[in-house]
Amino acid sequence: MHIGDVESYSIYSNFEFKVIPTLTLTVGPEISRDLYEAQWIGTYNDPTAYETYGKRYIFAYLDQTTFAADIRVDWIISPKLSFQVYVQPLIASGNYSDFKSLARTKSFEFDRYGENGSTFEQATTSSGEIEYSLDPDGDGPADAEIIWNPDFNYISLRGNAVLRWEYMPGSTIYLVWTQSREDFASTGDFFLGRSMNNLFNVKSDNIFMLKISYWL
Numbered sequence: 366m367h368i369g370d371v372e373s374y375s376i377y378s379n380f381e382f383k384v385i386p387t388l389t390l391t392v393g394p395e396i397s398r399d400l401y402e403a404q405w406i407g408t409y410n411d412p413t414a415y416e417t418y419g420k421r422y423i424f425a426y427l428d429q430t431t432f433a434a435d436i437r438v439d440w441i442i443s444p445k446l447s448f449q450v451y452v453q454p455l456i457a458s459g460n461y462s463d464f465k466s467l468a469r470t471k472s473f474e475f476d477r478y479g480e481n482g483s484t485f486e487q488a489t490t491s492s493g494e495i496e497y498s499l500d501p502d503g504d505g506p507a508d509a510e511i512i513w514n515p516d517f518n519y520i521s522l523r524g525n526a527v528l529r530w531e532y533m534p535g536s537t538i539y540l541v542w543t544q545s546r547e548d549f550a551s552t553g554d555f556f557l558g559r560s561m562n563n564l565f566n567v568k569s570d571n572i573f574m575l576k577i578s579y580w581l
Contacts, residue, residue: 370402371399371400371401371402372399372400373397373398373399373400374397374398374399375395375396375397375398376395376396376397377393377394377395378393378394378395379391379392379393380392380393387440387441387442388438388439388440388441389438389439389440390436390437390438391435391436391437391438391439392434392435392436392437393434393435393436394432394433394434395432395433395434396430396431396432397430397431398428398429398430398431399427399429399431400426400427400428400429401426401427401429402426403424403425403426403465403473403475404424404425404426404427404461405422405423405424406423406424406425406461406464406512406515407423407512408420408421408422408423409421409423409510411501411507411508411510413501413502413505413506413507414466414501414507416468416469416470417466417467417468417469417470418470421466421467421501421510422466422467423464423465423466423499423510423512424464424465424466424467424475425461425462425463425464425465425515426461426462426463427459427460427461428459428460428462428553429457429458429459429460430457430458430459430555431455431456431457431458432454432455432456432457432555432557432560433453433454433455433456434452434453434454435451435453436450436451436452436453436454437449437450437451437452438450438451445530445531445532446528446529446530446531447528447529448526448527448528448529449526449527449529450524450525450526450527451524451525451526452522452523452524453522453523453524454520454521454522454561454564455519455520455521455522455523456518456519456520456521456555456557456560456561456564457517457518457519457520458516458517458518458519458552458553458554458555458560459515459516459517459518459553460516460553460554461514461515461516461553463477464477464478464485464497464499465477465478466478466499466501476501478499478500478501482502482503482505483499483500483501483502483503484498484499484500484503484509485497485498485499485500486498486500494513494514494551495513495514495516495551496511496512496513496514497511497512497513497514498510498511499511499512513551514551516551516552516553517549517550517551517552517553518549518550518551518552518553518554518555518560519547519548519549520547520548520549520560520563520564520567521545521546521547521548521564522544522545522546522547522564522565522567522569523544523545524543524544524545525541525542525543525544526541526542527539527540527541527542528540528541533579533580534580535580536578536579536580537576537577537578538575538576538577538578539574539575539576539577540573540574540575541572541573541574541575541576542571542572542573543571543572543573543574544569544570544571544572545569545570546564546567546568546569546570547567548563548564548567
């Protein structure tokens with residue numbers, strides 16, 4: 366959930382390469398950037414939050430970058446034998462900043478942490494994780510809320526390969542290989558090359574299927 370303004374930018378292209386008359390490679394990359402002025406982080410109870418009926422609604426500025434691509438290979442080996450491959454990589458990163466709480470209901474007004482007596486502190490746990498302490502009134506009666514670093518870097522790869530052989534007129538054998546892999550890290554930086562390298566080092570899930578049809 367987000368509130369208010371969102372700026373979005375994207376670039377998309379599509380390339381088709383005819384390597385040989387029977388072999389075609391199609392690549393459709395897309396990169397986008399979305400800037401959310403107020404992305405919801407979470408909600409917690411606070412009896413001193415009179416303007417929001419006893420709850421603090423936490424938001425932050427989100428800078429998100431996403432890269433995706435559709436990659437397809439079609440190879441007609443012979444009139445009865447063909448091979449197709451489809452691969453879809455996805456890389457998305459999000460960096461959060463400017464943490465704030467909703468000032469009052471039905472509004473786009475916020476109380477920013479670190480201003481007007483409120484505090485915003487960052488700490489690193491013994492396990493190396495980053496957490497934030499958000500206190501709406503510093504030494505006042507409200508309790509501080511501890512939240513985990515919401516930054517993220519998500520990588521994913523989905524793909525399949527299909528070998529089709531018509532061994533008799535109307536009778537076909539399909540050999541299918543499907544692979545998927547994904548990983549998540551609490552970092553908000555976007556580095557395409559490094560993420561692609563990490564993606565191919567992630568353990569994959571593989572499924573093999575065989576389908577045989579026979580025309581009587």
